[in-house]
Amino acid sequence: MKNVDIEEVLLPGVGLRYEFVNHRGARVGVVALRDGGFEVALYEGADPDRATSSFDLDAQEAEALAQILGAPRISERFADLTREVPGLAAGQVELRAGGPYVDRPLGDSRARTRTGASIVAVVRGDDVVASPGPEEVLRAGDVLVAIGTADGLTALTDLIDSA
Amino acid sequence: MEVSTALLLELGMLLLVLTVLGSAARRVGLSPIPLYLVAGLFLGPEGIAPVPATEEFVDTGASIGLVLLLLVLGLEFTVDEFAVSLKRHRASALVDIVLNATPGALAGWLLGFDAVGIVALAGATYISSSGIVARVLGDLGRLGNRETPAVLSVLVLEDFAMAAFLPVLAVLAAGGTWWQAVIGAAIAVGALTGALLASRRYGHRVGQLVAHPDPEQLLLRVLGLALVVAALAELVHASAAVGAFLVGLTLTGPVADRARAVLSPLRDLFAAVFFLAIGLSVDPSDLLPMLPAAVALAAVTAATKIATGWFAAGRDGAGAPGRWRAGTVLTARGEFSLVIIGLVGTQQAELGNLVTAYVLVLAVVGPVLTRAPLPLVRQ
Numbered sequence: 450m451k452n453v454d455i456e457e458v459l460l461p462g463v464g465l466r467y468e469f470v471n472h473r474g475a476r477v478g479v480v481a482l483r484d485g486g487f488e489v490a491l492y493e494g495a496d497p498d499r500a501t502s503s504f505d506l507d508a509q510e511a512e513a514l515a516q517i518l519g520a521p522r523i524s525e526r527f528a529d530l531t532r533e534v535p536g537l538a539a540g541q542v543e544l545r546a547g548g549p550y551v552d553r554p555l556g557d558s559r560a561r562t563r564t565g566a567s568i569v570a571v572v573r574g575d576d577v578v579a580s581p582g583p584e585e586v587l588r589a590g591d592v593l594v595a596i597g598t599a600d601g602l603t604a605l606t607d608l609i610d611s612a
Numbered sequence: 613m614e615v616s617t618a619l620l621l622e623l624g625m626l627l628l629v630l631t632v633l634g635s636a637a638r639r640v641g642l643s644p645i646p647l648y649l650v651a652g653l654f655l656g657p658e659g660i661a662p663v664p665a666t667e668e669f670v671d672t673g674a675s676i677g678l679v680l681l682l683l684v685l686g687l688e689f690t691v692d693e694f695a696v697s698l699k700r701h702r703a704s705a706l707v708d709i710v711l712n713a714t715p716g717a718l719a720g721w722l723l724g725f726d727a728v729g730i731v732a733l734a735g736a737t738y739i740s741s742s743g744i745v746a747r748v749l750g751d752l753g754r755l756g757n758r759e760t761p762a763v764l765s766v767l768v769l770e771d772f773a774m775a776a777f778l779p780v781l782a783v784l785a786a787g788g789t790w791w792q793a794v795i796g797a798a799i800a801v802g803a804l805t806g807a808l809l810a811s812r813r814y815g816h817r818v819g820q821l822v823a824h825p826d827p828e829q830l831l832l833r834v835l836g837l838a839l840v841v842a843a844l845a846e847l848v849h850a851s852a853a854v855g856a857f858l859v860g861l862t863l864t865g866p867v868a869d870r871a872r873a874v875l876s877p878l879r880d881l882f883a884a885v886f887f888l889a890i891g892l893s894v895d896p897s898d899l900l901p902m903l904p905a906a907v908a909l910a911a912v913t914a915a916t917k918i919a920t921g922w923f924a925a926g927r928d929g930a931g932a933p934g935r936w937r938a939g940t941v942l943t944a945r946g947e948f949s950l951v952i953i954g955l956v957g958t959q960q961a962e963l964g965n966l967v968t969a970y971v972l973v974l975a976v977v978g979p980v981l982t983r984a985p986l987p988l989v990r991q
Contacts (some may be wrong), residue, residue: 458761461653461768462746478756483869490756498934514771575907 461542478503512575539594540566540602542609546589549611556583564604566597620664626666628885641751643744645946647897648884649968652891653899663731670675670889676839677886678954680879681855681947683838685742686860687872689768691808697765704762704924705769711916714740719909720963728784732956735777735912741946741975742767748941748979759925759934760828766924774948775804775831775858778851778955786849800850820861823867832875834863853951859890883947894968898961906969914974914981915941933952936986945971945976972980 458466464482478500479486480572490503507513544551550558559565571578571585573591579586587593595605633651634644654660663670696706716737721731743769746871754760777802783793838859845855863871921939931939953967 459693459696460755460761461697461764463687463741463749463764466761480755482755488753488754488756488937492756492758496931498758498930498931499937500753503753503756 454475456466484508485511487579536598537596538602539596539600540606541572542593542595542606544587544591544593544609548589550609551589552585553587554583555581555585555587557588558608560595560605561610564597564608566595566601566605568593568605569593570594616665619669619935622663622666626651626663627881627887634884636931641945642979643741643747643944644884645741645744646888646972648766649891649950649972650888652888653894653896655888655967656892659896668894670885671886673882674889675852676952677879677882677884677889678965679838679842680835680875680882680949681886681927681930682853682856682859683706683834684872684875685771686857687863687868687875689771689861689873690864690868691861694772694808696767697768701762701765701924701927703918704766704927706771707923708766708770708920709738711920715909715912715916717784719966721880721904724906725960725963728781728956730959731781731784731812732960732963734948734953735774735952736783736945736949737909737971739770739774739918739945739948739952740767740942741773741948741978744944744978745941745944745973748944748982752983753885753939754941757930757934758862758928758939759921759930759938762924762928762930763921763938764975766942771948773803775908778848778854778951781952781955782846782851792849797850799848803845803850803854803858804861807862809815811861818989822863827870827874830867830870831878832876834859834871835878846986851955853955859909886954887947887950888953890964890968894965898965900971902962902965902969906973907988909966910970910973913945917943930939933986937982940982940984941978943974943981945974946950959960 454466455470458468460466460480461501462483464480467479467481469477476492477594478488481491485508487506488500488503488507490500492499492604493501498570553573555568567579568594571581572594573588573589573590593605593609594600597605627701629651630644630648633647637647656664686752713734717730717734719737720733723729725733745763749755749760749763776797779796780793784790788796822830822837824833825828838856841859842855845858846852852908860868900989916937918936921937921942922935925935925938949967949971956963
């Protein structure tokens with residue numbers, strides 16, 4: 450995966466501006482305001498310095514947009530990872546309220562011993578707990594990101610979801 | 613406690629007049645500052661509506677407004693922003709001072725002002741209005757533009773330059789000699805450096821000192837601290853404005869963000885009173901004779917500011933239209949030029965009249981001018 454060159458410029462008293470050129474040559478600017486809001490802008494036309502067709506996002510809207518853009522990206526990255534190792538797959542399992550491991554430490558599930566799949570991250574709302582330890586207490590609504598064989602992942606889903 | 617009906621009534625009416633003027637100005641995309649000044653001009657003993665009962669409040673409120681203007685300004689900036697701006701735009705700051713203070717000093721000399729008047733006028737033509745410029749940039753959706761960091765950097769450096777300049781002026785205005793002025797400036801620069809270091813190293817401690825989950829407590833603590841420091845600064849002739857600015861600078865991070873949120877409405881109220889007080893102190897009939905000089909000075913210093921912005925934005929690689937926008941947006945003068953007059957204006961009526969007229973012109977022309985596209989270039 451190639452890295453995107455993001456230029457960061459300080460806007461004293463206002464916030465920060467990030468800027469990059471996308472694969473089709475369009476310049477995209479994001480102004481992160483002090484109050485948590487954002488301005489997203491394109492630079493086009495005769496005057497390359499002027500932000501045109503910009504729109505504002507408040508903190509909540511920015512969060513929502515980040516989730517739309519970010520969620521598929523995270524699973525894609527895992528997909529990239531597993532593609533390199535034949536036989537390995539990545540999957541996600543959500544903890545439903547009332548499940549057997551809600552409010553219990555991850556270690557109690559003995560997931561790896563029983564299914565062979567490794568839980569590599571717990572996504573909890575906006576937070577991601579990377580490589581959670583066995584003492585990590587699971588909550589209803591957590592999404593477990595796991596890597597294993599296809600069978601292992603199915604077994605994990607059954608284990609976590611079992612009533 | 614006795615409730616003064618006259619005071620409440622007059623003050624209420626006054627604020628209502630200001631809100632009508634302010635919203636009218638906002639509607640056409642102008643800063644309300646010039647209209648507050650005009651309101652002040654037409655009120656008072658010689659104006660269309662004398663407001664005797666509020667006189668005392670306006671006087672007191674103006675001092676608080678001055679402190680709040682500078683305190684909130686200080687809260688907006690961080691040390692890093694100053695350091696980055698200084699690194700990148702030192703040359704722009706130099707061009708800014710040379711091009712914009714010189715016409716003011718020359719005009720003061722031509723008009724026969726004394727040393728205090730010349731220094732004050734140089735400061736008044738030098739400093740752009742951070743308040744008006746920041747507002748215009750936001751309103752016109754220019755925050756993402758390439759020239760905008762240069763504009764904001766110039767503003768930050770100007771505001772810091774004021775912290776050294778105001779004490780010099782304060783000492784001179786108080787009848788001090790040049791070496792006392794130098795000492796005053798040295799104290800201010802020392803305090804500024806101290807505040808910057810303190811904010812970098814102990815900023816979170818000071819923050820902890822005033823931080824409180826309750827907004828009311830936070831408001832009282834920050835405002836109390838700012839007023840005390842401002843009074844102490846005034847005591848050593850370093851100007852109350854500088855003291856308040858230093859308090860604002862020292863606070864950083866989340867405390868500064870929260871303090872800004874609770875103080876901003878208060879700042880808006882008392883800053884309006886401050887502009888009103890400046891207007892009240894000027895007699896409109898004295899203003900007219902000063903108008904030609906003010907317009908000429910405005911024309912010259914608008915051109916020099918455009919040159920400054922042109923230069924600064926060029927350093928950031930902006931093209932001609934961007935450099936024009938940077939220059940024109942900086943032409944607005946406002947609160948700081950008036951702060952300078954607030955410092956010396958009481959002794960020099962002519963100077964006060966000139967700068968009030970000057971600010972009236974440029975606070976209106978600046979935001980209008982920057983909406984106009986670069987002449988001679990097809991867009």
